[in-house]
């Protein structure tokens with residue numbers, strides 16, 4: 187057996203016994219990276235580490251020291267992986283369309299009450315669906331690579347955080363030297379062939395609130411703050427509204443990410459009230475959905491919001507989806523939006 191294949195087979199053949207690891211591909215890149223190593227103490231840094239942060243503060247964060255770093259070209263990796271995933275069945279119970287609808291709509295009414303009485307200005311209400319499924323995570327990761335070329339695709343495993351996979355369209359903080367970039371991403375429409383989306387006032391406002399939040403938070407802390415957009419951004423079968431925010435700074439990417447998180451693209455406004463309200467109204471634990479993750483080096487960082495993701499279990503997957511709610515929201519439309527977002531992960535189980 188060629189050495190590279192042997193190494194990969196032994197790593198992914200017993201991945202559950204491995205130390206924590208992250209397998210990832212940056213948006214648009216043709217390289218797949220594997221970082222693995224011991225967990226660092228909170229706030230302890232190394233030359234290269236993988237950051238893994240939850241949504242709620244009472245869930246633990248993990249920072250993996252990238253002691254082991256390897257990378258492959260996508261095609262080489264695909265060929266190496268074929269023998270590893272061969273013989274695994276890919277199966278999912280597909281009847282999920284109406285599951286949890288009643289509960290979701292009840293929660294949404296409570297969101298609308300908070301919004302209509304002025305307690306909240308925006309809230310990102312979410313849900314989780316558990317499905318019986320069988321798949322090798324590596325196979326799902328490979329599918330994500332080919333279906334979502336412009337997303338940050340990852341497979342993350344930590345003995346204490348579990349096994350997660352995703353294809354995130356949203357940069358939280360990207361930095362290289364002093365150059366900093368972040369996204370304001372919100373507003374969703376299902377793609378309809380090649381047609382450009384027409385955005386409603388509600389969608390423009392929900393995205394505008396995210397841009398404003400980022401701008402206010404960064405102003406005075408960074409130099410040369412510039413905004414580009416909003417423009418249409420495609421993510422799989424969905425469209426979003428996106429504004430790219432650029433700046434110059436000497437602050438550390440991990441510190442900026444910590445102060446931006448959770449933005450109104452995943453939480454709400456006012457931030458603390460929305461967070462507390464979500465904990466109560468959602469009735470389930472978001473865990474690492476809408477947290478953030480990514481590789482960090484001494485001179486660069488690529489941190490993404492953990493969206494369009496699933497939690498993998500041996501016979502089950504849990505898919506997490508949400509959407510921005512404002513006083514103009516129409517319940518049926520918001521429900522449908524979560525169904526469209528769920529399709530991003532369900533697609534991994536289809537040919």
Ligand SMILES: C=C(O[C@H]1C=CC=C(C(=O)O)[C@@H]1O)C(=O)O
Nearest residue numbers: 371372373374451507508509510
């Ligand atoms: C919270 C999610 O998406 C966010 C990112 C883009 C568009 C969003 C929206 O239109 O509501 C959300 O803010 C999700 O995918 O679960």
